[in-house]
Amino acid sequence: xxVPGWMILVGVFLSLALVGGCATWRAERKSxxxxxxxxxxxxxxxxxxxxxxxxxxxxxxxxxGASVNLRDMKIALGEDLARTRRVIVxxxxxxxxxxxxxxxxxxxxxxxxxxxxxxAAGIEKPIVVGQSFGGAVALAYALRHQExxxxxxxxxxxxxxxxxxxxxxxxxxxxxxxxxxxxxxxxPVYAPIAAKRGxxxxxxxxxxxxxxYEEAGITLLFRAKDFRNNASDLRNLxxxxxKMAGTYSAIRIPTAIITGADDKTVSPIRHSAALARELPDxxxxxxxxxGHALHHSEKAKIIAAIDRVAERAREREIRPNxxx
Numbered sequence: 001x002x003v004p005g006w007m008i009l010v011g012v013f014l015s016l017a018l019v020g021g022c023a024t025w026r027a028e029r030k031s032x033x034x035x036x037x038x039x040x041x042x043x044x045x046x047x048x049x050x051x052x053x054x055x056x057x058x059x060x061x062x063x064x065g066a067s068v069n070l071r072d073m074k075i076a077l078g079e080d081l082a083r084t085r086r087v088i089v090x091x092x093x094x095x096x097x098x099x100x101x102x103x104x105x106x107x108x109x110x111x112x113x114x115x116x117x118x119x120a121a122g123i124e125k126p127i128v129v130g131q132s133f134g135g136a137v138a139l140a141y142a143l144r145h146q147e148x149x150x151x152x153x154x155x156x157x158x159x160x161x162x163x164x165x166x167x168x169x170x171x172x173x174x175x176x177x178x179x180x181x182x183x184x185x186x187x188p189v190y191a192p193i194a195a196k197r198g199x200x201x202x203x204x205x206x207x208x209x210x211x212x213y214e215e216a217g218i219t220l221l222f223r224a225k226d227f228r229n230n231a232s233d234l235r236n237l238x239x240x241x242x243k244m245a246g247t248y249s250a251i252r253i254p255t256a257i258i259t260g261a262d263d264k265t266v267s268p269i270r271h272s273a274a275l276a277r278e279l280p281d282x283x284x285x286x287x288x289x290x291g292h293a294l295h296h297s298e299k300a301k302i303i304a305a306i307d308r309v310a311e312r313a314r315e316r317e318i319r320p321n322x323x324x
Contacts, residue, residue: 093109245274
């Protein structure tokens with residue numbers, strides 16, 4: 001007996017819903033929300049607040065990179081920084097457990113929503129720290145809101161144009177029909193293998209901390225909506241970076257630019273070195289024998305750089321016209 005076409009379509013849609021739903025359920029069961037939600041301009045931002053409320057130190061906001069969520073920055077820097085200062089760690093809009101509007105892939109929209117969430121949390125004039133893609137968001141944050149910041153710390157930040165494009169699956173995710181099939185059927189099976197290889201590459205030549213893959217909630221990326229948003233972020237990044245590059249001299253707050261000499265993900269020459277030339281007063285350091293995940297492998301040096309920016313910010317408060 002021939003099966004009607006409509007029944008086949010129904011079966012396909014049910015299969016998609018089942019596979020995608022199972023991937024989402026498993027990921028969220030293993031890595032549930034660990035913070036609170038702040039409603040800002042139609043978005044719901046998931047953030048974690050740690051550290052003493054009245055530490056007498058400048059607070060810090062941590063913005064994660066692509067393909068991860070706030071757990072990555074919390075593990076790497078948040079818990080150590082929270083020993084002496086108040087720390088806010090955010091899921092970027094559309095990632096982790098944060099929502100975003102349709103144009104939320106834009107760096108300026110992400111920066112604005114995070115800025116609003118930070119203010120809603122009662123944080124004034126923080127040091128904003130961004131890693132990788134989060135560094136690009138932090139740059140947009142500084143270009144738009146530096147009057148509400150004490151400083152800026154950029155870790156292996158994407159800042160300038162680079163050759164090449166994005167991975168095939170990030171391209172395909174934006175295609176009609178094919179993208180849905182990819183996110184619902186292929187990614188839940190293929191992604192865990194690729195993601196583990198990606199973690200190894202990101203940390204190389206160092207090794208990821210024991211249990212990192214599970215503790216960082218990497219499987220949250222395999223949810224259809226999260227993967228779609230992450231892919232959209234990456235597809236749309238280069239044109240925005242090209243537009244932003246050349247405007248960084250407008251950033252006047254204390255800034256640190258840190259990169260790993262062996263970073264194979266975000267070129268330290270094309271990005272951090274070029275950025276340091278546009279911001280000659282910034283503290284600039286290339287860390288030898290470390291890669292893209294420098295916020296994990298060299299956390300003591302990163303925290304020292306944050307403290308350095310905080311000290312320069314305090315000096316500016318005492319001597320407002322002091323040279324950087």
